[in-house]
Amino acid sequence: MGITQILFWFLSIVAIFSALMVISSKNPVHSVLWLILTFFSISGHYILLNAQFLAIVNIIVYAGAIMVLFLFVIMLMNLNKETEPQKHKWLRIAGAVAGGCLLLVLVAALKDTDIKHQQALVNTGGIGLIKNLGKELFTTYVVPFEISSILFLSAMVGAVVIGKKE
Amino acid sequence: MQNVLQIVYLIPLLPLIGFLINGLGRKHLSKSMISAVGCGSILISFALSIWVFLQVKGGNVHNAHYFDFISVGKLKIPFEFKIDQLSSLFLLIITGVGFLIHLYSTSYMKEEKNEHFGRYFSYLNLFIFSMLLLVMGGNFVVMFIGWEGVGLCSYLLIGFWFKKHEYNKAASKAFIMNRIGDLAFLIAIFWLITKLSTVSFDEVFTAANLAKLSTLDITVITMLLFVGATGKSAQIPLYTWLPDAMAGPTPVSALIHAATMVTAGIYMIARSNILYSLAPFPMDIIAYIGLATALLAATIALKQNDIKKVLAYSTVSQLGFMFLALGCGAYTAAVFHVMTHAFFKALLFLGSGSVIHAMGGEQDIRNMGGLSKKLKITFITFLIGCIAIAGIPPFSGFFSKDAILLSAFIKNPVLYGVALFAALLTAFYMFRLLFITFSGKFRGTHEQEHHLHESPPAMTIPLIVLAILAIIGGFVGIPEVFMTGGDKLGQFYLQLLLNTEHTVSPATEYMLMGLSTGLVIAMIIFAWFKFRNYQRSEATGFGKVLENKWYVDELYDAAIVKPIKKAGTFFSQVFDKKVIDGMVNGVGRLLQYGSRQLRLVQSGQVGNYILLMVISMVLIFVIQFFLRK
Amino acid sequence: MNALILSAILGVILMFSGILLKQKAAIRNIAIAGMVLLLVVNVMEMYGTVFFKVNTHGMIVFDRFALLFTTIAFASTLLYLLLSARDMEKVGVNYAEYFTLIFFILCGITLTASFKSLLILFLGIEIISIPLYILTGSDKRNLKSNEASLKYFLLGAFSTGLMLMGIALIYGAIGTFDTTSINVFTEGKPSLLLVTGMLLLLFSMSFKVSAAPFHFWTPDVYDGAPTVFTSFMATIVKAAVFIGFIRLFDEAFGLLRPEWKLFVAIIVVATLFIGNITAVFQQSVKRMLAYSSIAQAGFMMMAVYAMNTDAKEGLLLYAVAYSFATIGIFAVLIKMKDYTFDGFNGFAKHQPLLAATTTIFLLSLAGIPLTAGFLSKFYMLKAALGAGNNLWLVIFAVVMAAVSVYYYFRVIQAMYFKEGDAQSIEVSRSFKLTLVVLAFLIILFGIYPDLILAHLYF
């Protein structure tokens, strides 16, 4: 078992464990922190896959910006206590069972796909580097890139509409 | 003079224009303007219809193709008209009777406010337009459009006096029951499209296309069409809307619920006669349903005291006769009866309208009596109508009803017997109505008595015209035994309608006619003795009873009348109200119940929503990956 | 491309007009003028005049179908603005921003109608959804509006997650986001990844068009959102997503049809059933219309099920018939204070013209002949019949259409046949005129649908 494998398993276990902690912590702030850990481990996976640009963006955008925003809102609302009342027990069980069934069904369905012997290239391969991605983004993908500006504009306008006090 | 067939589109177009003018301008136009537009448009249509009819009679049939409504792939559904013997005759009936009823309405409705007056006439014109579309349509879809249109107009007109809640309910009921029938019709159309990918009459009824249909297809399509017809033409089990529909203004009852709309079912089946001639089983069903309806409605009519209700049940019963004829393969006889029935039933309804008008809105015949002196024209025309419907020669009803009875006899003498019995009941309840209303002493209030007057000419003229038609209308179909070549209608339809051949000797035919006529006259006399001096039953003194107590009468009463009356009571109280209404309401209630239960799923909880979504996803994945192979 | 760029520019212009202009009428006029311009420019592109030549690398293709639909959507939006733009004032203070968001949504609609890449589909759907979340919650002090917005947002984001997972699995199977090459790759036995991804896309698209059992958000959101915006999202947006839906399943998953046909049929049946049956017992006209929009979605789903030429044509016609009629009804409903059925009592007496046009709209929705609604339903059923041996589906749909008559006619009955002190509402002359035009168009297309469909080919 090479170092890559060890890292893969380690990161996977951290990701899943912290994801489970996200949904099971009582304190919302803890949830946020666990989620940040999940994101870090996912970023670790990206690095493992030599997708360095995404790894960095993931940390900057998700862990750095988005999660801080979440944290900020939670602090603002003073939700850091265990204020969340529990759902009906059977509803939670039903939710967990349904989600588990979905996982089971999907895994059972996809365990024998035609690509199961293919490998994802780790450590090597230059497509994840910023040079390649940047070139593609501003040539082939320039139209969607520009279009996403509309998305941001509308989100901005929306945040103003919703957030501004009347 | 081929050109009139080129402009047949004007016939429905004019009422449509009338509808638009009256509908939009109802606040601004004066009543006389509204009347002029309403009647005028129909009158011109009528003139054109006569012209068209003459052309058709001269042998010119015409298919007018305007544009494609729908053209998807192989299927093309054009907006087309088909003018042939069948539709041209219906055109005459619709525009002719329609015009008379419009004319009558100008006077009958004149107390309405200007705006309502305009609304009324615009609905009436819209109705005529839809009905014309129905009969002129060259394919099932155009026919269906007219079919829905008349249903809608009927709904609007029944609910015309919407201030009364029950009228409202009647309107809804009529509409919903009609919709049930329409549904079957629509499914039949789709069935045809799947099998033949055409709905044009000319193409569906070709031998090549008919050969494509299996026996099952034909049976299903004809049955579905028939269910459609039962809705519109008020047959068992979808008939109860018609008596309730009497809530509308009387001219509407005359036009829609007697002369035109309710015959749409007959028209449709006659139009598809080629299909039906290949479907013996549905034919039997039609005959039995028709006969059962004729009998059931006749027994119910015996017990009714509302003048319009009697006529309504009588209409149901007469429609039953027409279906009986259709079921026996006597399409011509059915169409013939449609025509004569349009005359005398419109006459009777308008006459009853005249009576109601004179009585200041009173509809209960127990409060009438002795009106013959005050309302002479109404009385005479009403009498003619009754004679015609009872079927006494040489009035029109005799010929058409005789043709039906004859066809029933040929199919099965038992059918004939039951039909004859229903015909006798018809004579009885009609003359009961006549005598209670017009003879004896007046039983209403003094005010009403004071108010009694003959209706104005705008109302009596249509009555007189219709009375004349009710007398002579039958002469187009004189049986061959009387006069060779007398059956003009039969020859007219020789090509178009595949009537089952008659095989009965002249002697039998004479015998049957004599039998029915004799019995009918006996029934009338019986009704005369029983009802000429009708008193309210609670007011009947012992002496009166004695006076009327003939030996025969009593025997008859005990043996026949009472059971029949019991049956009438039973049918009207229990069967009509409980079973049929219960069925219809039950469906409605089930729907409401289902709705109430189902909407509880919409709990408002986001978690539940997502849970349900996830569960459905899991189910679909399981089906896809583990159950389907 | 004309429309895509211009709608984005117009959005920005309106964004600034909110700062620069103080009169609401001026903002409104800019929006309406911009809408007219947008429509004209789009029609010009339909006839060959393209102002902006942009190489999209095959990700967006403006074919006739897309252009015809966007024309329909823009025309509907124009009518919508003419009828209801004034009523947006009542929602909140950010008048110009609402128009901005609507123009951005139109941008998204253009994308969903003309995508050739799953990426564009995803961006299009998101550009539609995010402004909608905001418009739903724009009545900020109204708790119902808040609640609707949050529900819509949470459920919408969830369905976006499903959609992305679907796209990822499809990418895994074939290594591209190009819809046409997906179809090429599916010869032989389809890959399990592809099928799973396709099903996930089916779920999320069903969610966006509110097809059962993914419809749950619809009644709550349509009910809670400010009525002006409900009108917009229940009609134009829904039709646009349907166009995206049918494009996706035609171009990308056409060859996979044996895999998804059964499920689409199930969805059609469930949608028709739930939409129609639940609408029966509603007390509020607005909520009834929400359920009716589910029911109508069931009919539109039949186009996806049938997936043939008839279906595509029929869907365009359906989009027109449904959007026009619903916009009209909502325009009247917005003016009312009482949204219950009883609120319509005696309406015909006070506002005969409004009642008459509303009746035409309702008749069209119910599918009564001589209205566009009848023909569009007919097209759908015909298309479904053309797609194989499935008369049962057609019969079920016809029965459900009959049920729908019940609740549509409740409104007509209330307006015409019931006594009531109908609310005194004031409407301008131009409002009435627009309504009449709308009603006229519905009848016109009901008699002569080729006016629309002829533009699809030449």
Added chain:
Amino acid sequence: MPINYYIFLSLALFCIGIVGVLTRRNAIIIFMCIELMLNAVNLLLVAFSKMHHNAALLAGDATTTAGTDGQLFVFFIMVVAAAEVSVGLAIIVMMYRNIHSVDVNFLNRLKH
């Protein structure tokens, strides 16, 4: 790494996200779980991207850029997620201002 590992890992994360959405009542946490779902998708896309790249390399194309589109898609997902977060948190805050709670079980004015 075998691609199946990545498929199962991201499916697991995705379903954990779904379970979180189903079992929690706090709107913010639900939203966070949705973000978790998106991240699972991102991971899967990157893995697939590298898989396709690998396949192209094995096919002998040494200068291939196959798989780039998968990573760019991830970039776009992040863009959308950022926009969605800003709007979503604004909506949640607005809700909080009005009812002083972010409990989705209190969202029950609209039902039936």
